Amino acid sequence: MYKMSSAIGVVIFLLFVAACEYPGIERAVTAELSAGPAGSIGPGARSKDAASSAKPSGNQASSTQQNGSLEKPLPAGDITIMEKDFFLEPETIVVQPGRITFVITNAGKFTHDFRVKGERIDERSQKIGIGRTQRFPLDLREGEYEISCPLSNHADRGMTGRMIVKRPG
Amino acid sequence: MPIDIPPFGARTVIWLFAQQHLYFAAFVLGAPIFIVISEYLGLRTKDLRYERLARETMKMVAVAYSITAIMGVLFSFVLMGPYQGFTNYLMVRFYPVFFAYGLLILLETILMYTYWHSWDALAHRKGLHIGLGVALNLVGTAMMLLMNAVGSFMLTPPEAPEAATLWELVNNATWTGLNLHRFIANLTFGGFMVALFGAFMFLTAKRDEDRAFYDWMGFIGNFIGVGTMMALPIAGYIYARELFLYDASIATLLMADKLSWFFEMQGILVSLLFLGANYYMWLGIQRIDKGWRFLPYFRATFIVVFVGTVIWITPQNFLPDLTSRAEGANLQALAIPERAAFMGLMMAKGLAVTSIIIMTFVSYLLYRRAINTGRIAWGTIDFKAQYALVFLPAVAVYTMGLMGAVRELARQDYHVYRLVQDTSPYWYIPTLGYTSVVVGVNALVFLVLMVFIFFVSFKLGKEG
Numbered sequence: 001m002y003k004m005s006s007a008i009g010v011v012i013f014l015l016f017v018a019a020c021e022y023p024g025i026e027r028a029v030t031a032e033l034s035a036g037p038a039g040s041i042g043p044g045a046r047s048k049d050a051a052s053s054a055k056p057s058g059n060q061a062s063s064t065q066q067n068g069s070l071e072k073p074l075p076a077g078d079i080t081i082m083e084k085d086f087f088l089e090p091e092t093i094v095v096q097p098g099r100i101t102f103v104i105t106n107a108g109k110f111t112h113d114f115r116v117k118g119e120r121i122d123e124r125s126q127k128i129g130i131g132r133t134q135r136f137p138l139d140l141r142e143g144e145y146e147i148s149c150p151l152s153n154h155a156d157r158g159m160t161g162r163m164i165v166k167r168p169g
Numbered sequence: 170m171p172i173d174i175p176p177f178g179a180r181t182v183i184w185l186f187a188q189q190h191l192y193f194a195a196f197v198l199g200a201p202i203f204i205v206i207s208e209y210l211g212l213r214t215k216d217l218r219y220e221r222l223a224r225e226t227m228k229m230v231a232v233a234y235s236i237t238a239i240m241g242v243l244f245s246f247v248l249m250g251p252y253q254g255f256t257n258y259l260m261v262r263f264y265p266v267f268f269a270y271g272l273l274i275l276l277e278t279i280l281m282y283t284y285w286h287s288w289d290a291l292a293h294r295k296g297l298h299i300g301l302g303v304a305l306n307l308v309g310t311a312m313m314l315l316m317n318a319v320g321s322f323m324l325t326p327p328e329a330p331e332a333a334t335l336w337e338l339v340n341n342a343t344w345t346g347l348n349l350h351r352f353i354a355n356l357t358f359g360g361f362m363v364a365l366f367g368a369f370m371f372l373t374a375k376r377d378e379d380r381a382f383y384d385w386m387g388f389i390g391n392f393i394g395v396g397t398m399m400a401l402p403i404a405g406y407i408y409a410r411e412l413f414l415y416d417a418s419i420a421t422l423l424m425a426d427k428l429s430w431f432f433e434m435q436g437i438l439v440s441l442l443f444l445g446a447n448y449y450m451w452l453g454i455q456r457i458d459k460g461w462r463f464l465p466y467f468r469a470t471f472i473v474v475f476v477g478t479v480i481w482i483t484p485q486n487f488l489p490d491l492t493s494r495a496e497g498a499n500l501q502a503l504a505i506p507e508r509a510a511f512m513g514l515m516m517a518k519g520l521a522v523t524s525i526i527i528m529t530f531v532s533y534l535l536y537r538r539a540i541n542t543g544r545i546a547w548g549t550i551d552f553k554a555q556y557a558l559v560f561l562p563a564v565a566v567y568t569m570g571l572m573g574a575v576r577e578l579a580r581q582d583y584h585v586y587r588l589v590q591d592t593s594p595y596w597y598i599p600t601l602g603y604t605s606v607v608v609g610v611n612a613l614v615f616l617v618l619m620v621f622i623f624f625v626s627f628k629l630g631k632e633g
């Protein structure tokens with residue numbers, strides 16, 4: 001009985017010792033109560049802010065090379081898409097109508113999916129495992145389409161984009 | 170930071186007192202709801218056990234009420250020292266709310282002691298006495314709504330709070346969801362505490378009639394606890410939806426980033442609650458005449474709870490957060506094999522949780538059927554069932570502490586999300602290991618205090 005009480009006492013003592021957090025980690029902020037990051041806050045504005053802030057800067061140049069422009073849409077064929085946690089790269093694609101094969105790579109740490117939605121079309125790829133690449137062919141006419149990851153609430157978190165299918169000129 | 174509190178640190182000490190205040194507040198707000206219902210049932214059915222249940226639970230509430238107030242005062246005092254600027258920030262914006270809260274505490278105290286001490290005096294005017302109990306609950310709920318406004322504001326403040334009216338601060342994006350979730354959770358908590366009390370009294374009872382009564386009391390407490398617990402995932406979903414609509418990046422933090430492993434723990438804990446609840450029913454059905462006929466059906470329940478738990482706690486990968494780099498390791502090696510990847514998806518987890526809830530409900534239906542066809546021999550239940558009634562409240566207390574911590578940590582390095590930064594040395598999200606220890610200490614302190622309440626209220630200086 002005495003041994004058991006002692007053991008319980010030691011466990012409780014160790015729990016309290018493990019709960020000690022003092023002195024913490026000093027933070028490199030001088031103001032006592034500084035304001036949060038600049039920019040819009042509040043419902044609605046938040047999700048867009050959060051989604052864009054999660055994306056690393058510097059991928060813009062590489063993206064624009066492969067997603068075409070309104071004046072010079074990419075020819076139909078293979079379109080490479082990277083799915084990351086939680087955004088698409090590129091998020092805007094301009095391409096010519098025809099047989100388009102999305103080459104989708106899951107570069108994130110969670111399973112993703114790919115969806116193309118527009119007038120008279122709503123197609124989903126198979127689920128794409130971590131590090132996997134999947135080819136997803138579709139015949140697309142001229143028009144504007146929404147691309148996204150339809151899994152869970154990934155689209156709400158920022159995994160959405162736009163695809164414009166149009167002829168050159 | 171003007172004042173720190175070694176060796177625990179200011180944040181941990183505030184955490185301790187805030188959590189103790191919340192535990193006791195959940196009990197003194199949740200228990201009176203079914204105390205009044207129990208008193209009413211006693212009046213309607215003339216079953217004296219309901220009256221005794223109401224009265225004994227109210228005796229505990231009366232003692233717990235003082236501890237709730239003391240913990241609240243301690244929480245406020247320890248907060249004001251280290252976090253003076255932030256306390257001032259909240260006081261400026263919510264002064265009318267705090268003032269009204271103080272007045273309601275006074276009113277609640279008057280009602281609570283009047284209700285408790287007039288039990289005999291109003292024995293022949295039960296309607297009036299029950300009316301006092303209803304008023305007590307209404308005031309208690311109003312108090313909860315006021316403090317929920319401050320707590321939810323800290324995580325989801327409205328756009329431009331400087332220009333917002335007081336009502337806009339109060340009625341922020343997650344106030345309704347938090348109110349709903351806490352109201353149901355308080356009932357669950359109150360039910361489990363009554364079950365704990367019943368188990369304590371059963372295990373220490375010396376007379377058969379007492380054992381029979383406390384067996385029944387434990388059953389009722391557990392029934393309320395488990396019954397309301399089945400509604401909690403729905404309330405939790407509504408609350409989470411409000412939170413995610415407000416800011417989708419919080420969803421990422423909770424489900425995919427730094428706090429995702431906290432939800433793994435939640436999965437294990439809630440599964441343990443359902444497993445314990447079904448185990449109790451499995452033991453309980455054996456004290457009913459011919460109850461053994463229903464035992465084979467419980468196998469399916471236990472299998473579903475087990476399989477459901479496995480699916481619920483299967484992560485998509487074993488990385489601690491989104492920014493972790495698996496240096497030198499293949500990411501595939503840290504991910505769930507592709508064939509089993511579906512178990513990591515929310516759809517599968519939702520189905521698993523729903524299956525667990527449905528099968529627990531089926532267990533209850535079996536129990537009801539057994540009661541309808543046989544007589545319950547109250548007081549003859551296996552002693553192991555009483556340990557299940559100790560286990561369930563202990564896990565419920567721990568789960569409440571852990572999920573409360575998750576809600577607070579969702580603010581990340583802000584006191585008020587994206588508005589007031591935490592510039593203290595405790596600005597960071599603590600690890601799951603550290604959080605688990607603090608929650609464990611909190612749960613331990615609370616359970617020891619509850620046993621102290623049971624002991625001084627019902628055992629000290631009494632025979633048998």
